[in-house]
Amino acid sequence: MKLMKSFLLLVLVGSVLIAGDWHKExxxxxxxxxxxxxxxxxxxxxxxxxxxxxxxxxxxxxxxxxxxxxxxxxxxxxxxxxxxxxxxWVRGNDEVVLIEPTERKFKAIALGYVDRTPTFSASLVNGHAGQKEMLDSINIKGKIVLITAEKPKRGKRPLRSEVIRFAAAREAKAVLFVNNKVGGLVLAGTSSFQGEPAPIPGFSITLEEGKWLERLLAEGKNVRLRIKTESFCKQxxxxxxxxxxxxxxxxxxxxxxxxxxxxxxxxxxxxxxxxxxxxxxxxxxxxxxxxxxxxxxxxxxxxxxxxxxxxxxxxxxxxxxxxxxxxxxxxxxxxxxxxxxxxxxxxxxxxxxxxxxxxxxxxxxxxxxxxxxxxxxxxxxxxxxxxxxxxxxxxxxxxxxxxxxxxxxxxxxxxxxxxxxxxxxxxxxxxxxxxxxxxxxxxxxxxxxxxxxxxxxxxxxxxxxxxx
Ligand SMILES: [Zn+2]
The missing domain is CATH 3.40.630.10 (Zn peptidases)
Known part of the structure; x- marks a missing residue:
């Protein structure tokens, strides 16, 4: 009984202290x-x-x-x-232009740390979600790689920084990342978490224009783009x-x-x-x-x-x-x-x-x-x-x-x-x-x-x- 009393007292004192501990005023x-x-x-x-x-x-x-x-x-x-x-990193006057089968300047923005590159044109290839195995299974050398918004069939979606590294190692010319949001939106982001210049240019393009390119490729058309990169890295x-x-x-x-x-x-x-x-x-x-x-x-x-x-x-x-x-x-x-x-x-x-x-x-x-x-x-x-x-x-x-x-x-x-x-x-x-x-x-x-x-x-x- 005595024990019980002191236990109760302890509980009471304890709860008073806890409640009083908050600085409510x-x-x-x-x-x-x-x-x-x-x-x-x-x-x-x-x-x-x-x-x-x-x-x-x-x-x-x-x-x-x-x-x-x-x-x-x-x-x-x-x-x-x-x-x-x-x-x-400084954003420059970059351009991604469809030149074959028709002409169209696309809405595209370079990722952070994408560095100045002489203007070039090249044909486009579908790299799907951009996993290593996918890029190994197609010939991307000398090409621009389209990375779609689709989910990879197996494994995780690679980061954009990873895809750029994979594609550069396989001598691709550039990577276009299709955004996954509707409404003509592009998605800014960095291409390196350590501040290294991107080995090849990487751009975000809209879902709508990305799907356009996807459809042309699916029809077996020769799709060519011209890319001008004036953005640059600097301390x-x-x-x-x-x-x-x-x-x-x-x-x-x-x-x-x-x-x-x-x-x-x-x-x-x-x-x-x-x-x-x-x-x-x-x-x-x-x-x-x-x-x-x-x-x-x-x-x-x-x-x-x-x-x-x-x-x-x-x-x-x-x-x-x-x-x-x-x-x-x-x-x-x-x-x-x-x-x-x-x-x-x-x-x-x-x-x-x-x-x-x-x-x-x-x-x-x-x-x-x-x-x-x-x-x-x-x-x-x-x-x-x-x-x-x-x-x-x-x-x-x-x-x-x-x-x-x-x-x-x-x-x-x-x-x-x-x-x-x-x-x-x-x-x-x-x-x-x-x-x-x-x-x-x-x-x-x-x-x-x-x-x-x-x-x-x-x-x-x-x-x-x-x-x-
Ligand atoms: Zn934030």
Missing amino acids: TWNAFCGSAFVDNASYRVLQRICDEAGGRLVGSLQNEKALAILIEELQKLGIKPKKESFTMPG VNTSNVVVTLGGKVKEKIVLGAHFDSWDLGQGSIDNGIGSAILFEVVRLFKQIHPENYFTLEFVWFNGEELGLWGSKKYMEAHGEEPIVAMINMDMTGRPTGFNAMGFDGFVPFLEGLKNQLIGFDLERGVINRPWTNSDHMPFMMKGIPNFSLTAHLDKEQVSYYHSLGDTFDKVRADYLSQAAAIVSILTLELSNRPDLPYKRLSKEQTAQMLKKYHLDDILKREKEWSFK
């Missing part, structure tokens, strides 16, 4: 201000309309950086520019923008979003919204809760689209500093839950947090599934606990991914407010709970974790696997 202030005083929507509008698509190293990217810095300064914040040099100087809010200790939590985008649209969804949410979170902390246990570092990474350059450079410079956690925002729409990204020890905390946020539709709850190819990756590869939100984007917000229609009209202010509130609450709790299992995984543990979630395959194909 601050949550309320964050939520109210995120909606009522939201600054990020207007800042993003300026970045999109006054600068435009922010290809790293471009004039537009520099203009946008200046706007971001000016807006941060208006909040009384002194951002730092951390400059670095990286393999950059560029650029910078990440960093804002630091000092904490009680120098151990820090990094919040990041990539600031650069492709050049075709305005980079509003990818990743204007992530950059805007980061801006709003900085504002909320600066104005409502500037003092925290852990130091907070907010980073707008540059050069993500060409190969995560900004976050890799940040980790080269700061990787040995005591970074205890990282939160990444890439195309973060309306929050639907939290992702523990393979760091199992944080799941109970995230579950507890989610259960308190009853006015948000966090219908996906807490998932624990790491992913690759955004700025958390260099942190993840060093075993640093990292988190992201699961989020919903409307159909028209995602359908222009890496294309012309990624423009400011798709941005929703209410989604920005919701995401900024949730990220701020998550950050507040993480940054004031040193008792959470902040511990970097060792190299072996990191490799094990990545294998457990089957990420070793994609990382190897992208030549990003740094483990044995």
